[in-house]
Amino acid sequence: MIKSMTSFGRAQSEEGKASCFSIEMKSVNHRYLDINIRMPRTMLALEEKIRSIISKKLNRGKVDVFINYKNYGNDVGKPKLNMELAKNYYECLKQIQKELGSIDDISTTKIARFPDVINLEEREEDLDNIFNEISPLVESALSLMEEMRGKEGEKLKEDILSKAKIIEEYVGEIEKVADNIPKHYKKKLEERLSELLSGVDIDESRIALEVAILSDKAAVDEEITRLRSHLSQMRSTLDLNESIGRKLDFIIQEMNREANTIASKSTDVDMTNKVIEVKNTIEKIREQVQNIE
CATH class of the missing domain: 3.30.230 (Ribosomal Protein S5; domain 2)
Structure with missing residues (x-):
């Protein structure tokens, strides 16, 4: 649990x-x-x-x-009198009275109130x-x-699972955008070259090479696979009957790492915005995980 x-x-x-x-x-x-x-x-x-x-x-x-x-x-203890200390206090008061010529207002009650004159001697506890x-x-x-x-933990689990589902949906959208990036890039490249090289034959093989290079640099298949794997690990970890806080914290770190890698490879604004949403949701999960045993 x-x-x-x-x-x-x-x-x-x-x-x-x-x-x-x-x-x-x-x-x-x-x-x-x-x-x-x-x-x-x-x-x-x-x-x-x-x-x-x-x-x-x-x-x-x-x-x-x-x-x-x-x-x-x-039987809460008994008071113990320190008579020697009481006498010393009394002598000090008499000296003050004599030096200052003050009215005699020395009383037993006043002397008894001085520190450590009367102490409560506590009985020894069993x-x-x-x-x-x-x-x-x-x-x-x-x-x-x-x-x-346990009750608070179940609430945290429900919240984390709902956020994991949100991340999964964004990952699916990112995957679709990533698949279409080479096609869009090829189309834009051909349109741009047509404008610049009007009337000149365009080398299709060179365009294909450029598209292949971009596709390789922008490929996020591995990152998406690992991100989905981490989501699966998170769900299975939440079902373990042991202390899982540290393990979840590690999984969150790895998820954030994959999201950062996808963001660094993104060449599409829509894809970048979706990655930002993923990172934002991961951060919300991380805050919840900090309170899990």
């Missing part, structure tokens, strides 16, 4: 628990798999385990993971229990992301 790289997933713990976790994931297109995890500092040791779960399910994309944790229990709690949530959020990726 073709998958988009744009997706979102969310999961959280059941209500009523003492500890509540919520996980949000979002991803956008990226050349490789780039996972960024934001989580509480006390849980940083679990980052690699969480990263491993995600990398088993996703192949490409920039993935941002947000893990939030709330503890509604009583990381094994936390991982057992959040790993199913990570899996659940990933499932939602994969579901969204």
Whole structure:
């Protein structure tokens, strides 16, 4: 199944628990798999385990993971007083009061508000229990992301196939124009020579030679064959049940290369305009492919 790289997933713990976790994931297109995890500092040791779960399910994309944790229990930690620091703050305040002759407004509350006088001593977390709690949530959020990726991927597939059909139609028109170029050139060459050499016999063999030379230079049969082959490869690739973004990107590059070669050989305005339409449609497909996993 073709998958988009744009997706979102969310999961959280059941209500009523003492500890509540919520996980949000979002991803956008990226050349490789780039996972960024934001989580509480006390849980940083679990980052690699969480990263491993995600990398088993996703192949490409920039993935941002947000893990939030709330503890509604009583054992959330206890305050710890740094009395020595509080005394130092007090002495400093007394010195300021003495030097400036200010009113005595020193209070216990003010001293307690100074940095690091009172710190919350967090209890040590049981990381094994936390991982057992959040790993199913990570899996659940990933499932939602994969579901969204699949739906978006199907839309991309439909759009790419419709554009491939447009390219195929233009290629057919280009082929018809290319087949008629030698005939048109021969006719114009004969008319021009008749004007310039009025009353003088025209060497038909020389005209045939000139037409043959132009036909060889303007021949785009090989390019058209390869372009159609690439379109066929694109369709078969879209049906693969694997990561196909990079493969499609390569096919698009090759299609663009063939279109450029046809444009460089074109000696007909109508043919050139059709090649421009082909290149324009290829570019639209390329933009869509950038978002395919």
